[in-house]
Amino acid sequence: MLGTETVQTILxxxxxxxxxxxxxxxLEQAGFEVLEAAxxxxxxxxxNQHDRVHLLFSDIDMPGDMDGLDLARLVHDRWPHIRLLLTxxxxxxxxxxxxxAGDFVRKPWAQDALIVRIRGLLAE
Amino acid sequence: xxxxxxEVALELVRGEGTRSPILVNATVVRxxxxxxxIRFAVFLAAERRLYERGLLDARDKAEAMIVTERxxxxxxxxxxxxxxxxxxxxxxxxTSGIHMLERExxxxxxxxxxxxxxxxxxxxxxxxxxxxxxxxxRLGGGITLDRNAAEPxxxxxxxxxxxxxxxxxxxxxxxxxxxxEPVDCDRVRIGQLLSNLLGNALTxxxxxxxxxxxxxxxxxxxxxxxxxxxxxIPAEALDRLFHPFVRGTGRLSKGLGLGLHIASEIARAHGGxxxxxxxxxxxxxxxxxxxxx
Numbered sequence: 001m002l003g004t005e006t007v008q009t010i011l012x013x014x015x016x017x018x019x020x021x022x023x024x025x026x027l028e029q030a031g032f033e034v035l036e037a038a039x040x041x042x043x044x045x046x047x048n049q050h051d052r053v054h055l056l057f058s059d060i061d062m063p064g065d066m067d068g069l070d071l072a073r074l075v076h077d078r079w080p081h082i083r084l085l086l087t088x089x090x091x092x093x094x095x096x097x098x099x100x101a102g103d104f105v106r107k108p109w110a111q112d113a114l115i116v117r118i119r120g121l122l123a124e
Numbered sequence: 125x126x127x128x129x130x131e132v133a134l135e136l137v138r139g140e141g142t143r144s145p146i147l148v149n150a151t152v153v154r155x156x157x158x159x160x161x162i163r164f165a166v167f168l169a170a171e172r173r174l175y176e177r178g179l180l181d182a183r184d185k186a187e188a189m190i191v192t193e194r195x196x197x198x199x200x201x202x203x204x205x206x207x208x209x210x211x212x213x214x215x216x217x218x219t220s221g222i223h224m225l226e227r228e229x230x231x232x233x234x235x236x237x238x239x240x241x242x243x244x245x246x247x248x249x250x251x252x253x254x255x256x257x258x259x260x261x262r263l264g265g266g267i268t269l270d271r272n273a274a275e276p277x278x279x280x281x282x283x284x285x286x287x288x289x290x291x292x293x294x295x296x297x298x299x300x301x302x303x304x305e306p307v308d309c310d311r312v313r314i315g316q317l318l319s320n321l322l323g324n325a326l327t328x329x330x331x332x333x334x335x336x337x338x339x340x341x342x343x344x345x346x347x348x349x350x351x352x353x354x355x356x357i358p359a360e361a362l363d364r365l366f367h368p369f370v371r372g373t374g375r376l377s378k379g380l381g382l383g384l385h386i387a388s389e390i391a392r393a394h395g396g397x398x399x400x401x402x403x404x405x406x407x408x409x410x411x412x413x414x415x416x417x
Contacts, residue, residue, distance in 0.1 A: 016213060022220035025227065061209065089216070090209040108216065110283070 008122055009033040009050070013043045013058035013068065023057070030115045040066035047075065053082055054122055060088035073099055083121040127152040133169065145169040204260050211252045219245050243291035250319050254382040257389065258368065267393040271417060273308035277346075280315040281339055288322045295326060296334035305341040308416050309394055314348075317390045317398075320383035321350040321409045329407070330354035341415060346396075348411045357402040365400055387411070 010032045014020035017038070024034045035050065037043035039062050047053060056075050060068035072084045076099035084099060089107035098104060103121055105114060128151045136144045147169050153161035222245070225238050257267060278301050285299045307314075318337070325335045329352025338349045357365070364370050366388040371381040384398075387409075391398040396413025 016217045016220070018217040018220040018224070022223050025224060089212055090205060108219075110279070 007031070007033045008054040009035060009052050010055045010057055010118065011035045011037060011043060011046060011050075011053045013037045013040065013056065013062070013071065015039055015059065015062045026111055027057075027115075027118075030118075032118075039064040040068070040071040043071060044074075047079065047082075053079070055083040055085060055118060057085045057087070057118070060086055060091050060093075069093075069097070072102055076101060083124065085118060085121060127154075147172060200260075204256055208252065208256045211256075212249065215245055215249055215252075239290060239293060242287075243293075246287045246291055247323075250316070250323060250383075251380070253316055254320065254386045255380070257386050258382050261389065267313070267389050269310040269313060269393055271308050271310050273306045273416070275311060276303070277307050277309065277311050277314060278303050278339075280311045281318055281337075281348075284315045284319045285322065285337060288319060288326065291323075292326045295331070297322070297326075297337070298334055299337040300339070302338075302340035303346075305415055307341065307346045307413075309346070309413065313390045313393070314346075317387045317411060318348060318350070320387040321348070321411070324383050324409070325350050325352035325407075328352060328354065344415050346411075346413050346415055349408055351406045351408040353406055356404055357400070357407055362400050362402060366398065384409075 010027055012020055012023050012027070012034060014023060014036075015038050020036055020038070024036055027034050035046050035053065037046055040058075041064060043056070043058070056072065058068040058071055062068055066074070068086050068088070072086055075082055076084060080101070082101070084102035086093060086098065086102065086104050087107050087109065088104075093104040101121075101124075103117060105117055128149070130149045132148045132150075134146050134148060136146055138144065145168070146166055149165040151163045152159055153163060218241070222238055222242050225234075230238065261267070281301065282299070285297060289295075289297050318339075322335065322337065329335055333353035335350070335352045337351075338347070340347050365384050368385040369381040370384070388398040391411050391413065394413040395417060396411060398409065398411045400407070400409050402408070
């Protein structure tokens with residue numbers, strides 16, 4: 001089925017530069033197209049420019065007016081087709097604290113397990 | 125009058141004309157049916173009110189204290205959580221940097237340096253976990269668990285063993301897993317417990333001897349045993365091993381002496397036990413907990 005497979009795009013939102021770069025490397029290696037933002041407002045700028053983001057992968061604790069949870073809720077309202085995956089080493093979230101299309105993974109995540117979660121969300 | 129009455133309100137008029145409200149209680153004392161005494165208790169109504177006021181004040185104070193205590197404990201938890209987050213964040217950054225460097229082509233020297241850096245990060249992270257848990261315990265909180273029987277424990281244990289191997293690249297660490305049944309535990313905490321036991325075995329054990337780990341589900345229990353060779357620990361010292369700040373006599377005993385203490389606290393929080401035995405053949409720490417809580 002050559003040519004019918006589309007590359008899926010993930011937007012990473014993470015304020016720690018090295019962590020963001022490492023995550024982006026890893027997801028690119030797994031075959032995703034990756035966009036990067038350092039906080040919620042950068043993420044919104046990118047989302048307004050690209051209409052093909054499939055999944056938002058965001059840290060919860062971030063500087064600025066919005067944290068990752070606020071961002072996820074806003075994204076879910078405006079772009080309901082975008083899947084949401086939140087991460088934190090500090091907070092623990094239950095499914096009912098997240099918008100419908102969302103999931104939570106605790107930091108530090110294992111690379112393979114993270115990619116399985118992302119593929120699972122994108123397949124829904 | 126029946127045999128008693130309570131709180132009959134009267135007023136006394138003093139010689140100089142001031143009035144004092146009083147309350148009177150009375151009780152009849154009988155001896156074989158015959159009334160022998162009538163006891164009256166007379167007290168100033170104002171004193172009674174003062175007494176009641178005092179009780180109410182004491183209750184309000186106690187309630188206020190509970191509220192303050194609750195606020196204090198929330199503040200304490202928040203402080204420890206934020207401190208932990210702020211200490212771990214830079215470590216997470218360094219770990220990411222190391223991972224990216226590992227994907228580059230490095231010289232053999234570069235590879236060695238990156239490996240050692242990784243080991244240092246693991247040591248720092250373990251220290252942060254233990255110190256924060258100790259602080260939480262000393263400040264009045266306990267170890268809290270996030271139990272989950274649905275997720276497998278083995279990958280977490282394997283990860284810990286591989287991290288500790290990176291700290292001690294020259295050492296042989298033999299691990300054997302036989303975990304067929306689900307374990308209702310906090311996997312991160314059990315990982316921390318294993319990390320502390322293994323870290324202890326690597327620093328206290330003979331450097332030229334191997335360390336072994338056996339993790340198994342047997343007869344409704346999870347059993348993790350960590351053994352090292354080397355000089356046996358004297359019997360009188362075995363009991364004190366799990367007290368905080370007790371440090372071994374091994375080559376690298378410059379630590380805080382919190383690792384085994386926190387490990388035993390994690391065991392206790394899971395309704396389990398952590399025991400040590402030591403002889404010429406080996407020193408072994410055995411953690412046991414029920415599979416279901």
